Amino acid sequence: MPHRFSAALLAAAVGILTGCGTPPPPSTPAPTSAGTSTSPSPASDPTWSTSTVPAATSSAWDNPSADETSWPAPTSTTDPRSAHPTGTIGTARGMIHTTPPDTRDATQVARSFVATAWSYDTALDATPSDAGRRATSLATPDMAEALRTAGTRAQPGAWWTEMASHRGYTTTQLHEGGLGEGPSDSPTLAQRAITVTATPHGAGGWTGSPLPPVTLIVTCGRGSADQPWKVSAMRVIP
8 A cells, every 4th residue: 555555556456556545555443534536545555466356254264266376476577666667765754653563563563564554644655655655664576576566557547637736645544353363473473464444634624535455365484473564465456
């Protein structure tokens, strides 16, 4: 988100973004209404190379559909960063009052990753992909590289243009679960189902329509039980 890894984190599903968050990316089943647009939504943006799995049942955990694309996607011979300029380094306004996750807790890491990748800020971001890039500190090397090289080949869409006109940014609401019982954690692998909804806010108290919720399966991994959790993969549930 949302990973484009969302409209990007995706470009989410950073973005990833795109997805992640564009969307971007990812997500409470809060209000599902959103402004109309003929452009791809964060949940449908193909730039994030997001995954597609069956309907939201327990089988979604381990039985992806035949047309699923792994995310992060295989390395491309074309660097998508050339499509649009990247944004400015900084903290998104929607994340200012958040605290860093306890990296010993896979749930905290997965939630923080999704929230970061779907927290767009038009004061910093050239496209939604830039939100996904802010999540790289919580990602494994391969996932971080996918986030850094995520690009937005298509224009972000009417929702982004409207938000930018209000000098806007998004806040996120996250809900866990909803896909039935998932696999048990191992000392080095954990999966979490998270639904993210991003809501635009802007100058003068403006609030836009929430973007469509995005449900994700976020995979966290680590080399050993005494190492921090990192996000290694993300799948978007349609």
